[in-house]
Amino acid sequence: MFISLDLQSESPIYLQLRNKIIEGIASKQLKPGDPLPSVRNLAKDLGVNMHTINKAYQLLKTDGFIQIHRQKGVVINPDGFPEVTADFVEKIKEELRPMLAEAICRGMTQEEVRRLCDNLYKEIAEGGAAE
């Protein structure tokens, strides 16, 4: 999978990387069991520091999206992915709230919001756009 980072973004590099991999899983470009590059190799490829890669990997490991075998390497979790927990729903709602509030202020209808989400959902699932 090809990964591009925006070094000018206000979003931290390690978070961008974490999100790109999540998107890779969502679009099935990355499947359970697939290997990921070593922290050093990916760091070299992307032109960033090893620890930045490691930070992203640690996040993904903690959340259960990848497994890290100490000497074998890193793989997309072969045992499946975390469920839709109450914590996750709470997190997504609190992140979504400010966006939705601004959308309402700007006059977006519920129908328009629904269409935007629907389209984005499909776009992600098909691995499209922003690449």
Add this chain to the structure above:
Amino acid sequence: MFISLDLQSESPIYLQLRNKIIEGIASKQLKPGDPLPSVRNLAKDLGVNMHTINKAYQLLKTDGFIQIHRQKGVVINPDGFPEVTADFVEKIKEELRPMLAEAICRGMTQEEVRRLCDNLYKEIAEGGAAE
């Protein structure tokens, strides 16, 4: 309108405040022309620094949600609010993308996402929850 901040949150205070005011507008607790407290008074009420309040106000002014009259004070923009611009749609999509991707990884269906958004939209518009 009553405003509460979470000083333990990882989200900056000035952003929390900016978002609370946006949510106040979305729920019509704050209407065009309504006055907002002076930076000094609000700072005292919330127990934070004047400059932190000012930073939030400047954001809201730049985006067109409030007007700041140099000696009169701060009011919710009486001339209406910004439109749904292409920039805004782009911004909301890029913020939404990682959340939706993770939701997909966790097995949320499009229908479940739609329900979550619908419910949150209504909740915000009615000024409910998280208060």
Add this chain to the structure above:
DNA sequence: TAACTGTTCTATAATTAATATAACAGATAT
């Protein structure tokens, strides 16, 4: 005149993000 507005300036402290080296333990290939 006194008290209030937003604004601007300078300064400081704490935290976060990213980088740079270096070393370690364990596995693997030559």
Add this chain to the structure above:
DNA sequence: ATATCTGTTATATTAATTATAGAACAGTTA
């Protein structure tokens, strides 16, 4: 065995962001 690769850990430094503090300014308003 030796060299090379894995993730991990430790220390250190730099830069940017966040929040605070105090002071001053220009222009109302009471």
